[in-house]
Amino acid sequence: MKFLHTSDWHVGKTLKGRNRLDEQRAVLGEIVRIARDERFDAILVAGDLYETSAPSAAAQELVVRALMALRETGAEVIAIAGNHDHAATFEAYRPLLRAAGIQLTGDPRPVHDGGVVSFDARSTGERVNVAVLPFLSQRYAVRAAELLAGTPADNVGQYDQRVRDILEHLKTGFTPGAVNLVMAHLTVTGGTMGGGERAAQSIFEYHVPATAFGADPHYVALGHLHRRQSLPAACPVHYSGSPFAVDFGEQDNTSVVLSVEVSPTTPAKITDIPLTAGRKLRTVHGTVAELTGRAEEFGDDYLRVYIREATRAGLREEIQEALPNALEIRIDPEFAAPVTTSGGDRAVADRSPGELFAAYCAERTVEDKRVQALFARLHDEETSGV
Structure with missing residues (x-):
């Protein structure tokens, strides 16, 4: 069969x-x-x-x-x-x-x-x-x-x-x-x-x-x-x-x-x-000029864009106008100004709930892995729909 x-x-x-x-x-x-x-x-x-x-x-x-x-x-x-x-x-x-x-x-x-x-x-x-x-x-x-x-x-x-x-x-x-x-x-x-x-x-x-x-x-x-x-x-x-x-x-x-x-x-x-029907996802890096010049190459792909130049007013709007399928726009870390957060140099938005809780525990010198396991279980119960 x-x-x-x-x-x-x-x-x-x-x-x-x-x-x-x-x-x-x-x-x-x-x-x-x-x-x-x-x-x-x-x-x-x-x-x-x-x-x-x-x-x-x-x-x-x-x-x-x-x-x-x-x-x-x-x-x-x-x-x-x-x-x-x-x-x-x-x-x-x-x-x-x-x-x-x-x-x-x-x-x-x-x-x-x-x-x-x-x-x-x-x-x-x-x-x-x-x-x-x-x-x-x-x-x-x-x-x-x-x-x-x-x-x-x-x-x-x-x-x-x-x-x-x-x-x-x-x-x-x-x-x-x-x-x-x-x-x-x-x-x-x-x-x-x-x-x-x-x-x-x-x-x-x-x-x-x-x-x-x-x-x-x-x-x-x-x-x-x-x-x-x-x-x-x-x-x-x-x-x-x-x-x-x-x-x-x-x-x-x-x-x-x-x-x-x-x-x-x-x-x-x-x-x-x-299967070929799904839209492709693509992560691209470059200056505004470089990425704009490649717009035809990207076609209908959904894009995550890393801009390789310092931030300035209107930068996001320029990219969105040139690349309408750019769903996420960031400054490449090499060109980004340092960001200080209580959990390190990763932005909060990039971290999962488990990672954020682990950073919270580290700040307070809580080293018991059972605490993080309990957090994961409680998060599971609240999000599983069961």
Whole structure:
């Protein structure tokens, strides 16, 4: 059987105030065209369909229409919530989308109640079992381990052990002679950040070793890290990455979806299918004259501009007039006047909440790493939408 693996759509994501919904519509349209051409048996969407837990009506309409268009190709469509999504809302819409033939899961579920989605591949008739594990926050991992794996809260280990327990439970839904898959939204130890992930939900205790999946799955379809990559494990473990560059930190990433062919008795064959609909992001350096002279070269790319001359009145306006797609304009550090802040020479706007808190602790000689871990956990709980 053959399926498509995609993740981290982040529909509704803006960049420096620029609405990117038309671009996201084009990217999802490209994925739908690929699905029509390739005639997949299933489409797996491994979380972070939205950028925020409270997406706009326009963002919700785009995602729902994309899921329905994928279903209209004849493929089974299975999607899970990521850390940017609102799990409870996914669960609320679950019955409605199921009536449309789309399996949407917001919370981890037991095997017998949606934790494993089973179907027969239309191309081969082979039985397929997909164990689905949406994103788990720290506080919900304990509850989920109790509900699904029967692990008493006082005996539950660290985050990775809780995830292991849940995966072991989900794999009880695998059957001999079938194609058995896992789809999850999480960080695997050793994975490379793409550049636009929510750091507090990707570091500290949130790592899960690739060994957690065991050797049973024919393929593990992951979401959360935005860079396309595979991880060494006893079975194929892959991130598809985001289908477009979410932020300037991802400007060098290659945007793809993955086509996976596998049978109960043959190894998975993975093919990267490039995506070209997303706008390119580019960081450029130069004087105003140099950059203005290169305007045609930049085309429609979104730009992060570093000006290689001292600041002066009207400089920003000159760049914006010459380069309308310049979303971020800065003075190159070599030409910038020294800036003194309580946390060092990096501007506050450039630092993540975790970095700012770490600087705050350093100023007050607080060296206990548990304090920063607690900050990350509290920040997670306030921003995860769970």
